[in-house]
Amino acid sequence: MRRSDRTDDEFAEFVTARSPQLYRSAYLLTTSSHAAEDLVQTALAKTYAAWWRVRSADDPVAYVHGVLVKSFLSERRRKSSRELPIASAPERASTDADPTERAALLAALAELGAIDRAVVVLRFWEDRSVSQTAVQLHLTEAAVKNRSLRALRSLRGLLAEPSSHSNGSAR
Numbered sequence: 001m002r003r004s005d006r007t008d009d010e011f012a013e014f015v016t017a018r019s020p021q022l023y024r025s026a027y028l029l030t031t032s033s034h035a036a037e038d039l040v041q042t043a044l045a046k047t048y049a050a051w052w053r054v055r056s057a058d059d060p061v062a063y064v065h066g067v068l069v070k071s072f073l074s075e076r077r078r079k080s081s082r083e084l085p086i087a088s089a090p091e092r093a094s095t096d097a098d099p100t101e102r103a104a105l106l107a108a109l110a111e112l113g114a115i116d117r118a119v120v121v122l123r124f125w126e127d128r129s130v131s132q133t134a135v136q137l138h139l140t141e142a143a144v145k146n147r148s149l150r151a152l153r154s155l156r157g158l159l160a161e162p163s164s165h166s167n168g169s170a171r
Contacts, residue, residue, distance in 0.1 A: 007051060007052075010051075010055065011047075011048055011051050014055075014060070014064075015044060018061060018064065019040065019044075021061075022040045022043065022044070022064065022065070022068055023036055023037070023040050024125075025065060025068060025069075025121060025125070025126060026039040026040045026043075026068060026072070028106075028109065028117075028121045028125050029068075029069070029072045029117060029118060029121055030072065031106050031107075031109055031110040039068060039071060039072055039075070040068070042071045042075075043064060043067045043068040043071050044064075046067050046071065047063075047064050047067055062132075062136075065126070065136070066136050069118055069122065069136055069137065072114070072118065073114055073115065073118060073137075076114035104159060105155075105159065107158075108154075108155050108158035108159050109121075109155065111154070111158055112151050112154060112155070115137065115139075115147065116147050116150065116151040116154070117151070118137060119133060119137065119139075119144055119147045119148055119151055120148070120151045120152070120155070122136060122137070123144070123148055130144050130145060130148075
């Protein structure tokens, strides 16, 4: 077996094992199934191009998640990125007890700015520490804590709005 065949097989194994987790993170960042698929594909293409470096990293999975998050933030900053996602239900089946809560949470998450959304996804969905999140996003730990607080406060407010309006009570 040639070296490049071995490398390709190794990369294919990695993709098979990690794609669902990468897709989940991408979906939480983009809140769109199509954008999530594009983001995962972009991250994996970048990873493949540098696979020799990725596979020798201390934590290749964290490395690829870093590529995913950086690709997301880079796309959000790009002036030419003027696509507006349309509201649609996720195409994948949900295992949540109440899909309306999940939909409301994803809609509220979409209202956050890109960096705040990335902080929330890394800290609370990916269960990363403050220091890991800070390193991945090139922020200080204090900035991660502040953004977490602000983003969670915003999410609570956004999630509380429909329920306060639906039962007729005033804020």
